[in-house]
Amino acid sequence: MRLLKAINFLLLLIPLGIAAQSRPNIILFLVDDLGWMDTSVPFAGQAMPLNQKYNTPNMDRLARTGMTFTNAYATPVCTPTRISLLTGMNAAQHGVTNWTSPWKDENTDNPDEQFAPAPWNINGLSPTPGITGTVHATPFPQLLQEAGYFTIHVGKAHWGPMGTPGVNPYNLGFMVNISGHSAGHPQSFLGQENFGNLGGKTTAQAVPDLEEYHGTETFLTEALTLEALKALQAPIRNKQPFFLNMAHYAVHVPLSPDSRFVQKYLDAGRDTAEARYAALVEGMDKSLGDILDFVHAKGLDRNTIILFMSDNGGLSLAPPRQQPAYTHNMPLRAGKGSLYEGGIRVPMLARWPRITPPGSISNCYLLAEDFFPTILEMAGIRNAKFVQTITGQSFVPALRNPTFQTPARPLIWHYPNKWINQDGPAINYHSAIRQGDWKLIYNMRSGTSMLFNLRDDLGESIDRSAEHPERVQALQLLLGQTLKAWNAPMPTQKADGKPAPFPGFF
């Protein structure tokens, strides 16, 4: 009898052990500012002229062995996407609609004649309540850690400014943080320049934590990769499932020349800026390859999920990119900062062995906030407790089935901010909604909307609003009602001191 009790007790221990072992490792490879065309992977379904400019053999390899998402979206700038991703909330919900300053209480909006700034959350994400100018939310790495995952952040954080809890990845559920801080880009990618730690010339953008590589030829992308692989050794040794947030500073400006790759692009007659950009891209791709190789060498292929994503569309301002501006994501229109597709549609790949069919393509619509419930589902975490209301939807069904679609789902973007001094194409003070093939872009300055059909007109060159007034009205109302329900920040009209009206609420 006593023996049987002992057996029962021991048997109880087994399922836990098995469950723990079978929980997949998850690597999120998040690139900064990588455009939809900045790769040899043909996200448009066929190779486009811009695809020829870039060499990304490891993205190709990931596409070949996993799933390519052709309709994955982010917000038009970095911080909102990164916070949506971590919290499962749309940017219009969490209210961090623009990039955050390294400095607390500093609004990064440019001054404007028509508008005073919207009351957006200029201090970013906070894991604790009561911090002025922040959204209080529970980041999914916290939930992963509580479920026994070893959680690692490497690279760009940019979830909140100095002097707030959100600046510190340790407060966001990460057990290891390498080089994540308040800044959204590196002062330099060059080890020779100490990544910007240059004594008297140091700025808030100097990359922390990588002193090992100071004064060496190591490019930032490489240094972060080496550190990430180092950090993975411990959970692998301890057979603990891990989550790695591999958040590269690449391919954001400055366009530091990566000596490993830049020369061949210059030799091919490429413009200096474009050669450097292509080298940044290739260095990022090499990092992906190194990580895939490492996972393979460790025998972890079968139980490791790889997610590849960019945080917004490719930068298409000129300078720093080559002239003409707003052409660097063609066939998509415009680039980073814009609510045209060039600013929000991003390269995305996923590999979940035994789940995603190799070489498959999904046209399912996706938003950054969908990663929150997806990753929890992947980790087998049910009934997780978090303080925010999430609107992201798990894309696990899409991973299982390439034909899975959510055609009626409205996708919402909201950018009530002034990103650059001169308004650009759908840049500054716009909101947008996509439902099925139709997309409406709302201009807060004029209160008017444009309507595009993405199936016929991926480049958003033909405004169909005059042809389809009822569709415009319906989409405007859906967009406006949603923004209103989410209490989305709107800029203040200097003329009357009132917030600009929500779409459809004139």
Add this chain to the structure above:
Amino acid sequence: MRLLKAINFLLLLIPLGIAAQSRPNIILFLVDDLGWMDTSVPFAGQAMPLNQKYNTPNMDRLARTGMTFTNAYATPVCTPTRISLLTGMNAAQHGVTNWTSPWKDENTDNPDEQFAPAPWNINGLSPTPGITGTVHATPFPQLLQEAGYFTIHVGKAHWGPMGTPGVNPYNLGFMVNISGHSAGHPQSFLGQENFGNLGGKTTAQAVPDLEEYHGTETFLTEALTLEALKALQAPIRNKQPFFLNMAHYAVHVPLSPDSRFVQKYLDAGRDTAEARYAALVEGMDKSLGDILDFVHAKGLDRNTIILFMSDNGGLSLAPPRQQPAYTHNMPLRAGKGSLYEGGIRVPMLARWPRITPPGSISNCYLLAEDFFPTILEMAGIRNAKFVQTITGQSFVPALRNPTFQTPARPLIWHYPNKWINQDGPAINYHSAIRQGDWKLIYNMRSGTSMLFNLRDDLGESIDRSAEHPERVQALQLLLGQTLKAWNAPMPTQKADGKPAPFPGFF
């Protein structure tokens, strides 16, 4: 039969589980520059006048519940001690005899008329071979990590300069690094000053990783404590044994005023520098208390070892300390940088529940390198593989038995460097040996030695060398032979281009 097999299989799993659980957590609380008298704990056996100057109730509490070591020694400056501690090697063996610069290949020795610098390892510790100017060794945190410990470094690292592997705690076996880098002191202790991250005024001493506290009133000691407790949550939740290297920047200069404690010392009429120093000490002590409270609150008291240590004697230069210089460790003579007791004898406490008798005192001799084999023994790691030859000896026998002694063991110090521009008392170019009550200090400039009897003359005021020429000869020879066998670096005599002779080898 099948059932019995299953039982056997399951029973096999048990001892591993139990062993894993019973491995103790280890917290090394390492203070920077804390002198033997900088505490209310009476390390001299009875309260001395200087003990009255400091309030360290949590050190008192640790002494009451653990063991006080009255004869614990470090090297006279920080980096050598920190490397001895991590590698089990004497400074004369590992050759990092002086503090390392934040910058690679930079010798921190002051220029001298008589000597060119000794060929010491100016680039510190390296976990990988082949790095110029480094000692290649396996740090014990690496061995702890391989044995399943969760290893955390918080605070001052200072094991190597930028551009070398040793600068990065992740290369030294730590799984978490918070604020450890190339610098040996903080640019500022004040959150209001961003710990020195001040845009154009930033230096290599700006403390990394704590942006959460920038612009706040949080003192550096407090910020590091909060981060350490945060980092402990994960291993505690996962029931994984941990090692925490809580390496405070306190109480090293600059003497930033800790607003929590400084006023009462000023109100008591204390000199500004001394008031700030006492506040630094009390802030450090509060951190110790917070950690003890945390361990208790988590129910980990019984299975957590606390080791308290300083990396060298108290700073006794004036300024920055109050005049007169070399009196701040009395009854010990001189301070940091010196081979008199004031520079090398340090406060040390240890609590290992069920092993160390509460309130016990050990007069056993100790060196920093003894922590290496001690900590491995505590963790139950036998037959560990490391590349260096260690000379440290486990002090576990002393922890078990307050009367345990090693009176015949020779203790060796070696400082063939020029620390300050004007030679001070046993400061610059000295070696020393202690055996039993006798201590010999060798001066490389003159080739002569002084002899002291520490039992009768703790303050080293009476040179007995003339009385005991044979003892001088014997100790000189033992010191010189040991240094020679270890290939210890010696300064080069500018007169003849040869190394200064080892003691006893004229």
